[in-house]
Amino acid sequence: MITSPRTPEKMIPEIDLLQHNFQGKKWNIDTQKEFMNVLRTEDFFYGKGENDPAFSARDRINRAPKALGFIQLSPCIKLTDAGEKLINSRYTNEIFLRQLLKFQIPSPFHKPSDKAAKFWIKPYLEIFRLINHFGSLKFDELWLFGMQLIDYRKFDLIVNKIDKFRKDKVKNRGNYKKFREEYLYSELKEIYADEIINGKTNTRESSDNSITNFLRTKGRNMRDYADACLRYIRATGIVTISQGRSMSISKEAHSDVNYFLEHIDRNPSFIDDEQQYTKLLYDSTTPRLLTDNKDLLVQKIKAEFNIDANKNKSATELKEFFIDKTTQRKENIISQQITEIKDYKFYDDIQNIFSNLKETYDSSLFLEWNTWRAMTMIDGGNIKGNLKFDDYGMPLSIAQGNMADIVCDYGTFDLIVEVTTASGAKQFEMEGESIMRHLGKHKKNVNKQTYCFFIAPQINENCIAYIWTLYRAPIPLYGGTCSILPISLKVFQKMIEDSYKATYTPNASQIEALCKEAERLALNSTDSNKWYLNLTDVALNWLDIK
Numbered sequence: 001m002i003t004s005p006r007t008p009e010k011m012i013p014e015i016d017l018l019q020h021n022f023q024g025k026k027w028n029i030d031t032q033k034e035f036m037n038v039l040r041t042e043d044f045f046y047g048k049g050e051n052d053p054a055f056s057a058r059d060r061i062n063r064a065p066k067a068l069g070f071i072q073l074s075p076c077i078k079l080t081d082a083g084e085k086l087i088n089s090r091y092t093n094e095i096f097l098r099q100l101l102k103f104q105i106p107s108p109f110h111k112p113s114d115k116a117a118k119f120w121i122k123p124y125l126e127i128f129r130l131i132n133h134f135g136s137l138k139f140d141e142l143w144l145f146g147m148q149l150i151d152y153r154k155f156d157l158i159v160n161k162i163d164k165f166r167k168d169k170v171k172n173r174g175n176y177k178k179f180r181e182e183y184l185y186s187e188l189k190e191i192y193a194d195e196i197i198n199g200k201t202n203t204r205e206s207s208d209n210s211i212t213n214f215l216r217t218k219g220r221n222m223r224d225y226a227d228a229c230l231r232y233i234r235a236t237g238i239v240t241i242s243q244g245r246s247m248s249i250s251k252e253a254h255s256d257v258n259y260f261l262e263h264i265d266r267n268p269s270f271i272d273d274e275q276q277y278t279k280l281l282y283d284s285t286t287p288r289l290l291t292d293n294k295d296l297l298v299q300k301i302k303a304e305f306n307i308d309a310n311k312n313k314s315a316t317e318l319k320e321f322f323i324d325k326t327t328q329r330k331e332n333i334i335s336q337q338i339t340e341i342k343d344y345k346f347y348d349d350i351q352n353i354f355s356n357l358k359e360t361y362d363s364s365l366f367l368e369w370n371t372w373r374a375m376t377m378i379d380g381g382n383i384k385g386n387l388k389f390d391d392y393g394m395p396l397s398i399a400q401g402n403m404a405d406i407v408c409d410y411g412t413f414d415l416i417v418e419v420t421t422a423s424g425a426k427q428f429e430m431e432g433e434s435i436m437r438h439l440g441k442h443k444k445n446v447n448k449q450t451y452c453f454f455i456a457p458q459i460n461e462n463c464i465a466y467i468w469t470l471y472r473a474p475i476p477l478y479g480g481t482c483s484i485l486p487i488s489l490k491v492f493q494k495m496i497e498d499s500y501k502a503t504y505t506p507n508a509s510q511i512e513a514l515c516k517e518a519e520r521l522a523l524n525s526t527d528s529n530k531w532y533l534n535l536t537d538v539a540l541n542w543l544d545i546k
Helices: 008-022 029-039 053-061 081-088 092-102 123-134 139-144 152-171 176-191 193-197 211-234 251-263 274-282 294-305 315-342 347-355 363-378 424-446 461-470 489-501 508-523 528-539
Strands: 239-242 246-249 382-385 395-397 406-409 414-419 450-456 484-488
Touching: 008 029, 008 053, 008 081, 008 092, 029 053, 081 092, 081 274, 092 123, 092 211, 092 274, 123 139, 123 152, 123 211, 123 246, 123 251, 139 152, 139 176, 139 211, 139 246, 152 176, 176 193, 176 211, 193 211, 211 239, 211 246, 246 251, 251 294, 294 315, 315 363, 347 363, 347 489, 363 382, 363 395, 363 406, 363 414, 363 489, 414 424, 424 450, 424 461, 424 484, 450 489, 461 484, 461 528, 484 489, 484 508, 484 528, 489 528, 508 528
Parallel strands: 414 450, 450 484
Antiparallel strands: 239 246, 382 406, 406 414
């Protein structure tokens, strides 16, 4: 499974940047370093790539963009037909789908060594088949068993393993996490039996050669592959996710999935013929999908929207019409969600997801999405989440690196919200400068007072000290001083609870009062930790501020 970039949509601006600046040049250490130097200046870039720029460039370009046929690197850098479509077309879901369905191992790009397992598969095609077979697949099932599907001829074996796991889970009377761990280790011992018997249990990450550490590392790796797999198949718009735990084919896409599962050859092709393989891979029109068939597309429009499409229109015009209707449906779904959120209909669900973030497949995404819902529920303004939604109003990917996670427009002032699941020193390294940059940029753009909530499960003391100094040190580049409120997730949950229990609907003035009180406390405090403790006390009683 492709793991870089972790979020597939991130490759779009990066390959666009690559072709604009380096098309026709050799892809070597020099151009790789130059690419990272250019990339670091872009607003959409979220990272550093300083230690080894050439390696960072190869990690970003040689993996997904090359493997999925969006960029050609030999003999020189060139955007492919599929890459052109990905950058310029509205059909990004469809383009991702076509390229994922062609990805195969082995291939001229991916030739496993003699020591590797014997692969014979188009992995994403078979994962779609696995989800379609079961109707609904838990993330844990994808992790423990889906990642073992390295040969499509073992499909039935994996199905049987999942069936047995489900039966054993029902019989299990103990702690589910312990049950899952024991099941995982049992599967790993079977997968890596030869390595364990021969004492080859060393890992790159640690000098600990114990079997326990070996299995723990392999288990984490498998989970990372499952996580990346899910992100990529979700980019197709076909797979929906239920509260971060189980995936299914959307009811509207069943016919599309059945069509390509029936028509696409499961065997890898042109394994030793790079010319023929790349010709197939770079072609943005293959494999054929249901929506390429004009008559079937007309039927799909009728089935989904109860509209008799004009058969005299071309297939392209019909596809544009279908996309317009799909976009309108998504906007209607999100609008209905907002209405229900403001009526506190999702209060229990919001609190439950905050309390069980670690159980979601992508805690960063669900923290951002759930915080957007919570800020919308508190109400009093126009709340915009910059995360990306799928066609059914569920979270798809986090906000891009060049913008705040959430923007709350309260008329006379704005509030941006930044969230992170990071903790410890990593929290300060990842979030410290970007929070200030997003706040300063937004303040300049709207030309009015702007505050910021910084929400995390736990707030690192280095972040607290850094944020505290920003109340006192004007920075012209970021519009002067910065008013940032570090709030732990449990405190934020209590603020939501207070809003829910109040006999009235809290308003924007109470949010601004909290922000102003945080500023007053910061300017009258000589110790950052004491300021944070005082701020926490105020936040826990935010509706009582006068």
